[in-house]
Amino acid sequence: MSITLAVLKETAKGEPRVSAIPETVKKLTALGINVTVTKGAGEQASYLDGDYKDAGASLSVSNDAAIAKADMVFCIRTPDAKTLSKAKKGAMIIGGLSPFSFDAKPFKDGGLTALAMELMPRITRAQNMDILSSQSNLAGYQAVIEGANAFNRALPMMMTAAGTIAPAKAFIMGVGVAGLQAIATAKRLGASVSATDVRMATKEQVESLGGKFVFVDDEEAKNAETSGGYAKEMSATYKKKQATLIAETIAKQDIVITTALIPGRPAPELVSEDMVKSMKPGSVIVDLAAPMGGNCPLTEPDKVIVKHGVTIIGHTNLAGHVATDSSALFARNLFNFVNLVFDKDAGKIDLSKDTEITSAITLMNNGKAVHDILKPKPQATAKPKPAKKKKAPVKKKVSKK
Numbered sequence: 001m002s003i004t005l006a007v008l009k010e011t012a013k014g015e016p017r018v019s020a021i022p023e024t025v026k027k028l029t030a031l032g033i034n035v036t037v038t039k040g041a042g043e044q045a046s047y048l049d050g051d052y053k054d055a056g057a058s059l060s061v062s063n064d065a066a067i068a069k070a071d072m073v074f075c076i077r078t079p080d081a082k083t084l085s086k087a088k089k090g091a092m093i094i095g096g097l098s099p100f101s102f103d104a105k106p107f108k109d110g111g112l113t114a115l116a117m118e119l120m121p122r123i124t125r126a127q128n129m130d131i132l133s134s135q136s137n138l139a140g141y142q143a144v145i146e147g148a149n150a151f152n153r154a155l156p157m158m159m160t161a162a163g164t165i166a167p168a169k170a171f172i173m174g175v176g177v178a179g180l181q182a183i184a185t186a187k188r189l190g191a192s193v194s195a196t197d198v199r200m201a202t203k204e205q206v207e208s209l210g211g212k213f214v215f216v217d218d219e220e221a222k223n224a225e226t227s228g229g230y231a232k233e234m235s236a237t238y239k240k241k242q243a244t245l246i247a248e249t250i251a252k253q254d255i256v257i258t259t260a261l262i263p264g265r266p267a268p269e270l271v272s273e274d275m276v277k278s279m280k281p282g283s284v285i286v287d288l289a290a291p292m293g294g295n296c297p298l299t300e301p302d303k304v305i306v307k308h309g310v311t312i313i314g315h316t317n318l319a320g321h322v323a324t325d326s327s328a329l330f331a332r333n334l335f336n337f338v339n340l341v342f343d344k345d346a347g348k349i350d351l352s353k354d355t356e357i358t359s360a361i362t363l364m365n366n367g368k369a370v371h372d373i374l375k376p377k378p379q380a381t382a383k384p385k386p387a388k389k390k391k392a393p394v395k396k397k398v399s400k401k
Contacts, residue, residue: 002347004034006070007052008063009041012077014302014316016044016323017330019074019095022055024335029056031342036066045323067091072349074334081106090366092349094334096131099363099373100264111367117333119361119371126357129337133177134329139318140181140259143286144170146318147255148189150284150304150311156190167192169252172211173270173295174259175202178288182257183209191255196246198238214249216241239268246270251278258295259288264373267292273308281309290314 005028007020018041020028025035035057039049049059060066064086067073071088075095084093084106090113097116107114117131127133147170148155157167170186172179175197186193187210194212195202206213216238250256250271256279258270267289276285276298287299298307299314306312319326341358343350351358351365363371 002032002034003071003349004036004069005072005074006060006063006066007035007037007041007057007074008066008079008083009038010076011063011080011083014320015077016320017076017327018042018045018047018323019076019327019331019334021045021047021328021331022051023328024331025052025055025057027335028338031339031344032347033072033338033342034058036060036070038063038066042327045327047324047327072338074331076330078103084110084112087112094337096330097363099371102363102374104364104369104374107364108367108369112364113362113366114364115337115358115361116363117337117361119363119373121357121360123356129333129340129357131330131333134333135319135326136176136178136259137181138322138326138329139288140178140257141185142318142321143178143257143259143288144182144185144189144255146313146315146321147257147284147286150313151255152282153254154190155186168254169194170255170257171195171214171250171253172257172259173197173246174261174288175199175206176259176261178259179257180205180209182259183211186255186257187211194249194253196242196249198242214245216245243272247272247275247278250275251280253279253283255284255286257286257288260295261289261292265292267295269297270295272296273298276310276312277308279308279310282311283309284311284313286313286315288318291316 010017028035037052037057038060053059063083067083067087070091072092072094075093078097087110089111092113092115094115095117097114099116099119120126120130151168153168154165155168158165168191170191170193172182172195175195179195183193183195183206193210194214195206196214203213203215256271260268260270262268271285285296287294287296289295290299290301294314296312299312301314301316304311304313341349341351341353351362363374
């Protein structure tokens with residue numbers, strides 16, 4: 001028995017990536033999986049139809065034709081409802097499914113299984129399947145390239161016969177995967193780099209890359225990380241302290257890159273309009289949180305604007321700007337997952353092979369919602385107002401005459 005995998009051509013606006021590359025197609029066919037790729041699926045990422053065919057894939061004229069015969073589907077973003085309606089009952093959709101804004105209806109109607117790779121647990125053996133890390137890594141790199149391109153000066157210090165050029169100052173806000181790569185890239189390009197994060201544990205990482213750590217050091221900061229490795233939402237008091245420190249720091253910067261995201265929540269505001277006003281003319285902000293509203297209130301998704309003399313870049317798919325490499329990493333993440341759960345003897349995917357991983361990423365199973373994210377949240381019941389106490393009647397004083 002063998003199963004068929006469909007690799008779809010992405011239809012989301014501005015999405016040039018592809019979920020499988022010839023290298024991973026070759027590995028998938030070696031497992032005994034029949035791979036069908038929609039014609040033109042990899043063109044924008046520089047992967048041609050002929051290369052997929054040479055790797056052992058068959059080509060489909062359309063996404064509808066590909067998905068109709070597929071037991072398993074790879075995607076960068078959730079296919080639209082019309083495409084999903086063509087899928088076989090019980091088909092497994094694997095890829096970036098935006099779990100916090102997930103539309104369960106087409107999956108329920110089609111009896112489909114949905115595996116959201118964004119929910120991959122942050123454990124050692126799952127690192128090579130983590131699409132958030134692989135894509136954030138390239139987004140952090142590209143953020144520096146975009147910032148340097150928009151900045152009208154050179155980044156490194158240069159000593160010339162005509163005088164010395166001081167190095168540009170780059171400030172990275174949020175030291176996750178994207179932030180660390182941004183620090184490393186800006187440093188390699190010769191900028192003077194500083195960075196901030198609410199998690200004290202990131203101090204050593206910043207300094208190991210040659211950056212200066214800017215940090216509000218108090219008791220709350222010592223517990224600013226979730227068990228999953230993400231930053232927690234901080235209190236209003238901490239945010240006020242942080243804003244004061246950032247306001248002092250940001251006014252001196254040339255390029256600011258913001259990366260702060262909280263899963264399932266709007267992006268926190270890090271750079272206020274007043275802070276933007278304090279920056280030098282010609283400075284640049286690259287807002288990686290633009291897809292979730294932005295870390296700067298002036299950011300406009302998928303636009304490059306100039307406000308108060310500062311260029312603000314709000315690209316929502318920076319990884320897609322380096323589509324060849326980001327596709328390759330995404331494709332390897334998907335292959336590594338399939339390789340983990342594929343039962344070669346039975347010729348099928350077995351989600352019971354590693355339940356710690358599979359239960360964490362399974363949103364729907366054969367049309368049924370199984371993940372806590374999709375379960376209705378209990379509504380808080382309003383506490384009954386306490387009954388008003390009746391005032392005791394005031395006794396009239398009887399005057400004695």
